[in-house]
Amino acid sequence: MEPVRQHHGAFQVAGLTARTTNREENDSATARIGALWNRFFTEETYRSTPHRTEDARIFGVYSGYESDANGAFDLTVGVAVSGGKEAVGIEPGDYLVFTAQGEMPHMVIDTWQRIWQYFEANPTITRRYRSDFEAYDGPDKVAIHIGVA
Template sequence: MDLKRKQIDAFTVAGLRVRTHNAAEHQPETAKIGPMWGQFFGKELAETIPGKSANSPIYGVYSAYESDASGEFDVTAGVAVTAPAKDYESVLIEAGEYLVFEAQGALPDAVISTWGRIWSFFEANPQIQRRYATDFEAYTGPESVSVYIGVR
């Protein structure tokens, strides 16, 4: 696996937000992330959120972690903005060092399999610790995503 470490400056993403946990996402009747993305794309919000930064990709941001991968967390579907957007949830991507996991293929399957790789990577490399502050997916093309995981 070809991993990159990247220093990221803080930036703000605005869009839709849900609070969930991984166990809920494995059951269609309790999953919230898929329906949120359906609403985001159905309403074409990537094009209409005020203050969108030029050339912003679409982001999926994971934040407000209760604990670790087993606790609750927020997920925001949105775009980078120059200032928080009225009527939309905003989240600040924390500055810091991130590991970047890249994926190609049909979405959302490529994202789901990448998160499996991420969990396996951290299980196999306990010396590398996640921050559990902000993590994010940057959708860089119709079948291309980079997942940024904050590390200490």
């Protein structure tokens, strides 16, 4: 399934953040993303986040990129907010949107594999590496938004 190009305005997300790399995530001894998501749900961070908007989706925001897919990045797991000092900004611009539905976490892992394959097969499409995000409409449905030039 081909991604759909969409333009998004800026918005903010707040929650829990960890810094990691794709290499670290491929080793269970150094992986941080699964534990971050578990903490988010166990502590019910979505209930206690101040300045929450009416947007009911849960987000995984990738930002603070050191370089590209090989460098370090921040992942913020959270909810849309109207502001606050802990919020991370989603930059306005064009995004390629990859959608999937299925069992977690395999659905998301498979979709990220599809994303990397897509960009390998389409080298003329340039990722911005500024802000990318996963938007969850439920426990088994995701839309991953990749910022492009």
